[in-house]
Amino acid sequence: MSTVQFTFDGVTYHGNKGEPLSAALLRNGIKVVTESSYRLRPRGVVGLGYEEPCALVQIDSGSGEPMVPATKIELVDGLVVRSLAGVGDLPNQIDKARYDKTFRHVDVLVIGAGLSGLKAAQKAANSGKSVIILDDQFEAGGYLKDLNEKIDSKILNSLKKNNVTHLQRTTAIGLYDQNYVVAIERRTDHLSAEILPEIARMRNWHIRAKEIILATGAFQRVLVFPNNDRPGIMLSHAAATYLHKYRVGTFNSAVVVTVDDFGYQDAIRIHKSGVKVQAIIDIRKKVTGKLLEQVKKLGIEVILGSTVVNTSADQSGSLNSVSIAQTSLEGEVIGIKQEIKTDLLAVSGGWTPTVHLATYLNLKPVWDKKIAAFVMPKLPQNIKATGFSNGEFDKVTNPPAVFFGIIPEGEDAKVSFIDLQRDANVRDLRRAVGAGLTSVEHIKRYTTIGTAHDQGKTSGTTTMGLLGQLISKEPHEVGTLTFRPPYVGVPFSALAGRDLGILSDPIRTTPIHSAHLLANAPMEDVGQWKRPWYFPIEKENMHDAVLRECKAAREDVAVMDASTLGKIDIQGPDAGIFLDRIYTNMFSSLKVGASRYGLMCGVDGMVFDDGVTTRIAEDRFLMTTTTGGAAKVLDWLEEWLQTEWPDLNVYCTSVTEHWSTVAIVGPKSRNLLAKLAPTLDVSNEAFPFMENRYAEVAGIPARIARISFSGELAYEINIEAWYGLHIWQEVMKKGKEFNIAAYGTETMHVLRAEKGFVIVGQETDGTQTPQDLGMDWIVSKKKDFIGKRSFTRSDTTRNGRHQLVGLLPLDNKTLLPEGSYIVNEGDSKKEGKLTHIGYVTSSYSSSALSRTFALAMVADGRNQIGKFAEVPIGNNVARVEIVDSVFLDKENTHRDG
Amino acid sequence: MLLINCPWCGPRDETEFHYGSEAHIGYPEKPEELTDKQWAEYIFYRNNPKGWFAERWVHNVGCRRWFNIWRNTVTHQFGPSYKPFTKQPSRPK
Ligand SMILES: [Zn+2]
Numbered sequence: 001m002s003t004v005q006f007t008f009d010g011v012t013y014h015g016n017k018g019e020p021l022s023a024a025l026l027r028n029g030i031k032v033v034t035e036s037s038y039r040l041r042p043r044g045v046v047g048l049g050y051e052e053p054c055a056l057v058q059i060d061s062g063s064g065e066p067m068v069p070a071t072k073i074e075l076v077d078g079l080v081v082r083s084l085a086g087v088g089d090l091p092n093q094i095d096k097a098r099y100d101k102t103f104r105h106v107d108v109l110v111i112g113a114g115l116s117g118l119k120a121a122q123k124a125a126n127s128g129k130s131v132i133i134l135d136d137q138f139e140a141g142g143y144l145k146d147l148n149e150k151i152d153s154k155i156l157n158s159l160k161k162n163n164v165t166h167l168q169r170t171t172a173i174g175l176y177d178q179n180y181v182v183a184i185e186r187r188t189d190h191l192s193a194e195i196l197p198e199i200a201r202m203r204n205w206h207i208r209a210k211e212i213i214l215a216t217g218a219f220q221r222v223l224v225f226p227n228n229d230r231p232g233i234m235l236s237h238a239a240a241t242y243l244h245k246y247r248v249g250t251f252n253s254a255v256v257v258t259v260d261d262f263g264y265q266d267a268i269r270i271h272k273s274g275v276k277v278q279a280i281i282d283i284r285k286k287v288t289g290k291l292l293e294q295v296k297k298l299g300i301e302v303i304l305g306s307t308v309v310n311t312s313a314d315q316s317g318s319l320n321s322v323s324i325a326q327t328s329l330e331g332e333v334i335g336i337k338q339e340i341k342t343d344l345l346a347v348s349g350g351w352t353p354t355v356h357l358a359t360y361l362n363l364k365p366v367w368d369k370k371i372a373a374f375v376m377p378k379l380p381q382n383i384k385a386t387g388f389s390n391g392e393f394d395k396v397t398n399p400p401a402v403f404f405g406i407i408p409e410g411e412d413a414k415v416s417f418i419d420l421q422r423d424a425n426v427r428d429l430r431r432a433v434g435a436g437l438t439s440v441e442h443i444k445r446y447t448t449i450g451t452a453h454d455q456g457k458t459s460g461t462t463t464m465g466l467l468g469q470l471i472s473k474e475p476h477e478v479g480t481l482t483f484r485p486p487y488v489g490v491p492f493s494a495l496a497g498r499d500l501g502i503l504s505d506p507i508r509t510t511p512i513h514s515a516h517l518l519a520n521a522p523m524e525d526v527g528q529w530k531r532p533w534y535f536p537i538e539k540e541n542m543h544d545a546v547l548r549e550c551k552a553a554r555e556d557v558a559v560m561d562a563s564t565l566g567k568i569d570i571q572g573p574d575a576g577i578f579l580d581r582i583y584t585n586m587f588s589s590l591k592v593g594a595s596r597y598g599l600m601c602g603v604d605g606m607v608f609d610d611g612v613t614t615r616i617a618e619d620r621f622l623m624t625t626t627t628g629g630a631a632k633v634l635d636w637l638e639e640w641l642q643t644e645w646p647d648l649n650v651y652c653t654s655v656t657e658h659w660s661t662v663a664i665v666g667p668k669s670r671n672l673l674a675k676l677a678p679t680l681d682v683s684n685e686a687f688p689f690m691e692n693r694y695a696e697v698a699g700i701p702a703r704i705a706r707i708s709f710s711g712e713l714a715y716e717i718n719i720e721a722w723y724g725l726h727i728w729q730e731v732m733k734k735g736k737e738f739n740i741a742a743y744g745t746e747t748m749h750v751l752r753a754e755k756g757f758v759i760v761g762q763e764t765d766g767t768q769t770p771q772d773l774g775m776d777w778i779v780s781k782k783k784d785f786i787g788k789r790s791f792t793r794s795d796t797t798r799n800g801r802h803q804l805v806g807l808l809p810l811d812n813k814t815l816l817p818e819g820s821y822i823v824n825e826g827d828s829k830k831e832g833k834l835t836h837i838g839y840v841t842s843s844y845s846s847s848a849l850s851r852t853f854a855l856a857m858v859a860d861g862r863n864q865i866g867k868f869a870e871v872p873i874g875n876n877v878a879r880v881e882i883v884d885s886v887f888l889d890k891e892n893t894h895r896d897g
Numbered sequence: 898m899l900l901i902n903c904p905w906c907g908p909r910d911e912t913e914f915h916y917g918s919e920a921h922i923g924y925p926e927k928p929e930e931l932t933d934k935q936w937a938e939y940i941f942y943r944n945n946p947k948g949w950f951a952e953r954w955v956h957n958v959g960c961r962r963w964f965n966i967w968r969n970t971v972t973h974q975f976g977p978s979y980k981p982f983t984k985q986p987s988r989p990k
Binding site: 177 | 940955
């Protein structure tokens with residue numbers, strides 16, 4: 001064993017490499033590890049594993065980690081930790097360690113590598129099954145390992161021989177439906193206090209097993225009595241292991257208080273370590289058997305029918321004596337108190353099988369009076385439990401007492417702790433019962449028992465036992481143990497793995513993206529897409545850039561990358577009929593080579609998506625969708641085809657990434673197109689609105705669509721995706737003589753809003769019908785389509801629905817914040833509740849209008865046109881006029897150039 | 898995480914699927930002949946039984962196909978899955 005250095009609260013100490021930090025602290029005489037979070041009482045090491053309620057530390061070396069039980073930190077050279085009073089600090093530097101994930105399917109997963117788990121794994125592997133065995137301790141062996149007993153090497157060798165995946169330092173944190181287990185493996189903290197960049201610090205195992213064997217062991221319980229929280233009072237299994245296995249010394253003498261035979265075993269171990277055990281205090285009145293003879297032979301006094309009823313401490317707060325007295329099983333102190341000087345009180349309060357994973361499946365543990373514990377419930381067919389976790393406590397001659405402690409009143413109740421980490425005590429429990437609570441689920445929430453970092457691993461059963469004692473019920477009559485995943489605290493980094501930064505979500509860019517970056521365009525996130533927001537010239541701000549871009553589109557020509565629009569290739573002889581049912585308007589009548597704007601609704605009649613669809617051939621349409629709606633629309637089309645209309649011969653394919661689309665917009669776009677496509681007749685007569693033409697553009701075969709989302713003369717040039725950048729560059733080059741400007745999403749929004757065109761998701765939120773948006777013209781009266789019946793429902797036909805309108809602030813520089821609510825004129829000044837008549841959906845500064853304007857949804861909006869309303873903005877009020885939603889070119893004269 | 902048996906692909910993790918609510922709710926043949934109440938029942942009303950429930954799922958990031966499956970809403974156990982327009986297997990015990 002090699003000696004290593006570590007730092008605790010700024011002081012350097014030595015310890016043995018690989019031992020738990022808790023052992024090293026005790027070896028160095030550090031009994032007081034921390035203060036409790038609420039009552040600031042000195043606290044020390046209590047347990048040996050994840051049950052530890054008191055000795056929590058903050059790790060400052062390596063990646064850093066808050067609130068780690070000192071019992072679960074393996075000592076390495078250079079470890080730096082500090083004590084915590086209940087609250088940890090999130091490390092504020094970026095964690096440079098690596099974390100990864102792995103996914104496995106196996107025949108058998110064994111959770112817990114104590115003797116029973118190892119044997120189960122061996123048996124499964126011998127029968128030819130694929131096996132994973134995992135265990136949260138530093139080494140295999142479970143309870144026996146703590147007793148310093150060797151595991152038969154044959155078992156471990158046979159696991160190796162059968163290629164069993166054997167993981168130590170690996171904690172199953174969750175068990176989910178159909179035998180799905182998530183486990184966290186800690187892979188480097190025991191190797192180095194520093195980050196090891198070449199090895200993943202933790203690995204997140206996702207395991208699906210045909211069969212699961214729970215061999216998760218058990219936790220020892222505390223007993224409740226006044227001042228049961230002093231440093232030097234420990235669970236007896238932990239105390240004996242620290243003294244006997246880890247040889248921490250530290251203590252001069254010991255007293256064991258017990259409800260079962262385990263206390264005797266632990267007393268023997270403590271004695272063997274060289275620490276004198278003065279007495280075993282056993283609440284049971286009668287005990288027989290070998291263990292009793294053994295302890296008597298060692299000269300240990302056994303006091304029956306008694307328990308510890310108080311303790312006292314030295315100046316540091318550590319235990320220096322215990323008071324014992326005859327006590328009934330109901331917790332009534334009968335006899336005269338007797339004091340014993342001691343600095344270690346080892347508490348054997350009974351064992352609680354670790355049933356956490358089973359309760360995650362909503363199974364209820366059952367009370368077994370014989371072993372005074374909640375045990376595994378009836379498990380599903382493909383889950384089994386074995387060993388301590390199944391309540392198989394062998395070597396027991398005398399049954400344990402069903403006893404959880406004494407329940408004092410008054411001042412003593414305040415210092416009789418049930419949940420040490422929460423400082424929750426008997427007084428809290430009495431108050432809860434006094435308030436009329438009798439269910440443990442209510443008590444838990446009222447007292448906070450079981451809600452701390454340790455999730456009540458040592459206190460759960462005790463709470464139910466004491467509550468039962470208080471209201472004269474058996475523990476199972478007041479409730480059962482319910483736990484929630486994760487079983488222990490898990491760093492977020494372990495859950496995230498490598499899904500960080502740019503790997504956290506896909507980033508989609510168009511083939512023209514590099515040009516946008518070169519132009520220093522700030523990007524806007526539209527779903528997973530990066531779209532240029534605006535194209536500033538030198539130090540221009542967004543406002544000025546957008547006004548300039550809009551002006552170019554209205555007076556000269558402007559260009560936009562429209563490649564992100566969703567595109568779905570719809571093929572088959574029934575494609576036209578299919579689209580008639582999907583869209584509110586007719587598509588089967590569309591002639592080949594023509595395009596039409598379409599609106600689709602849900603069955604509830606609410607607008608769902610929109611876009612222009614082009615008939616490429618008799619049996620082939622190219623649908624475009626909103627940028628963010630592409631995936632959802634494809635899902636929608638496929639759902640109807642598969643589940644309602646399997647008789648329609650139609651196939652849909654996403655082709656969004658197959659095509660680049662460059663939109664040229666503005667009165668000079670025709671002249672620009674003529675330059676780009678010299679073979680094409682671009683005249684209004686030869687190439688009318690909503691038509692498509694095929695021609696070479698800058699030498700590349702293209703489909704050019706004459707469609708417009710701005711009201712201006714405009715063309716969309718569609719080319720195979722990889723020519724996108726070339727076409728963009730050619731457009732910019734040839735456009736120079738027409739004062740071309742590139743524009744982004746902001747200008748696109750302004751241009752469409754000036755024309756009153758809605759954006760699905762901006763003007764709509766899933767509660768608007770086409771009629772609400774003033775789009776009755778697109779709703780066919782002739783055919784049925786999805787949502788049509790909903791337009792005659794009483795709710796969609798009622799008066800007072802919010803309708804799309806325009807707003808003009810009376811101060812033409814006031815920009816209404818999007819999302820602002822709108823109230824009746826004069827209402828802003830009124831006291832009390834305002835009548836909310838609508839809300840602002842879009843709001844911009846317009847170059848063409850030389851003022852600000854907005855779109856809004858207003859109750860009975862179309863009848864309010866010409867009236868005035870108010871928009872509260874912070875402490876001010878903007879007066880607005882309600883106007884028609886089309887601000888510019890109501891006669892559509894611009895679109896032909 | 899549920900393990901769901903796609904009738905086309907076999908058992909796959911829940912993350913590959915999207916939920917589609919109660920199965921066997923067909924689009925009404927003549928919506929225009931329904932009362933508001935009947936139409937509202939088609940759009941908005943679904944059963945939510947305790948126990949076995951026939952429901953729709955779609956294998957979104959797999960074969961992209963819809964299917965029906967029996968699921969127990971208490972235990973999260975699955976019964977048989979079946980393709981649309983095929984005979985519904987009987988309710989599991
Ligand atoms: Zn599938």
